[in-house]
Amino acid sequence: MTRLLISTDLDGTLLDHHDYSFDAAEPMLQRLQTLQVPCILNTSKTFAELEPLRRRLGHSDPFIVENGAAVCVPADTALGRAMTPLERMGGYRYQCFGPERSDILERLRQLSGEYRFRGFADLDVEALVDCTGLDPAAATLALQRQFTEPLIWEDSDEALTRFAGALAESELQLQRGGRFVHVMGHCDKAGAMRWIARQYQSLWDEKVLVMALGDGENDVGMLQQADIAVRVRSPAHEPPEVPGRNDVRTTERQGPEGWYDAVEQTLRELDL
Template sequence: MTQNNFIDGHWLIASDLDGTLLDHYDYSHAPVDELLRQLERRRVPVILNSSKTFPEMLELRRQLHNGHPFIVENGSAIFIPTGYFPEVPEGAREQRDFWIFETGLPREQLLTFLRGDAGEHGSPYLSFAAASCDEIAEATGLSPEQALAARSRDYSEPLLWRGSEGEKLAFEARVRASGMSTLQGGRFLHLLGPTDKGKATLQLLDCYRQYRDIDYRLIAAGDSPNDLDMLKVADIAVIVRAAHRPPPQLEEATRRRVIVSEAIGPAGWKETIGGLFS
């Protein structure tokens, strides 16, 4: 692992959840709880940036005592608590307790594509829209209540791929030709609009710089290929090791510092992020 030297200045942390801030198997965040409290005291915002849905993120923010903006469904929407900045960011809409940037496509548009594509090419996958809560719980390890929240999507559709690699490549090509995108996560292939975690992170970072008049720099933490777009835009990219696969490969860049954890999951998050701020 690259040596962790103490860093100073104003920093923003954008972090993936499953396998990074949360344990891949039991979703525990116990190893990072004290560090999150320390970062809060030091006024270092931790931005949750995940494939998870709005209802899932609300519950996790409550558990983590996190009151900062967050990014859902792999960059498809940015939620900023009302009043978090001095004024409503330009281009955001107001809904309930949040200012919202919608950068993805409505889920119904994605499902319309899937129905048409399945009629012509078949569907060698299980989509969340077609799955029961029990099937989602079995595939993810979530509780039935958590599976219901995971199924309540607005901007993306997870697919549990059951076909061949060739079928998958052909499917991804058809998706791109339709102006949409796919993203391989830890468990699922996600169908979504022309957005990603990195684009959404930069848009939110611009809000911080503009409305707080602070030149924040960015740390991004992730564990899988669907985090690479976020890691690429960071000043410091933290790659958290997973137990079941090698770390994702991030190309070298002159301005970016890359740290790979020795420990796995949230213990690796604590090791790397804690080392930067200790």
Template sequence: MPVKSPDMKDNVPPLIVMTDLDGTLLDHDTYSFAPAVPVMERLRATGIPLILNTSKTAAELASLRTTLQNTDPYVVENGSAIYLPAEQKGQTAHKTGDQVHILGARRSEILSFIQKIRVEEKFQFTGFADMEVSEVIAYTGLSESDSELAMTREFSEPLIWQDSAHQLRKFEALIANHGLRLLKGGRFVHVIGACDKGKCLHWLRERFTDSYGAQPAFVALGDSQNDVAMLNAADIAVIVRSSHHEPPDLEKQSSVIITEETGPQGWANALTQILDETLI
């Protein structure tokens, strides 16, 4: 049974699943998603949308979504933009053919400002705009082709911070005054617009509610600090345990699951439990 577009009037799906990728659906070190395949097949069979919500770019997701057989809406660059199937209303995303709803800032604006204050304040950091492909490969472990896709950013700039914690706080305050945010991810600190993964969940919840005439329940899965807004906004939050850092703290107190297993195995176990309890 194919997953339905959120613009199609039909029965409300029992759940909508929104997930982070690196360290959650994808293994932190190998990027494998093998343990999650049976659960993704189960979601497709029951008509439950699987919305990818990631720090990755739209270019990176193009081939990955094909591999995952994913045709649902998706969110890129830490909540900066929501991409929808091309036949839906929105602003055309020229690189993907999909439609995009932009919540964040353009990368050109971000780069202009952070390069200006780097000179003025003598901040020490290296961003993707400063790197060669070989450096991105070294920092991420991605292949050459995947690293090139990761560098095609439109709404954010990942940084390797090479200065003190005091300077980082100063940097964060300066960009906040300019309407930008600093988000700490698993490998990088990301400079983005006034957006986050949670705002995208709220936006999509309203869209699905308008389309179906009722509000579906969202399950969100993530492993790190940049997933907190998404996890807090969900009806059921799944913190996927990481072998690289402690689970993030949530304001949300109820309907929170912390997995025992890490990465895609923890992802699969938690969703299996939720689906078993929901689809009865």
């Protein structure tokens, strides 16, 4: 028997690009809970941001934070109870894949004289609100990072290439998101997605079929490695190229409307 697992980006995918609404997707989220299909939030957002958002979504499945830097599993679930060797953070078991943010900030400080950029550590709440359209409470949570540092890049594309090379010397990498470039360790959404899929396969003792949905460049690895890959159409940019795949689906509708359509199609195909 095969079990379905969904790994989804948030901003621009499950959440509307402009107002972060998920109203169009909410009925499908409820249906997935009824079907006991885990919906893994796989995002650049922080743990602090996801706590209130998960309450709004009614979300009780594991989630992946800061572009694959860590996986958090609710400790009171069957999967969480199977993971007692992992460290505990509040009500979660978690697995980290990257360095601490303090190490990243030290390297960025060393490079700040050579390149023009501003990191979240350089912004206050008001500045982040201006950049993102988040309300002040949400912006406050977005600044509470643990494993990565988003940057507003203010230099040339050529400089960005050189900057990425300098980071690589310190075993750090750049990932492009919808609004920012993210400095992080050698981890990504794809690796975290594979890790959580293996945990479910072990728990269920059944084959896991992974569906991934995303809209940005930092979703490409996740889409490459999913069994079912869906690019959710964005109002802000063209769907990203997914090298090595000729079977990637692209939604007709944008954001959470397109997300709903894609998940509904998959459930129909799997007769769920």
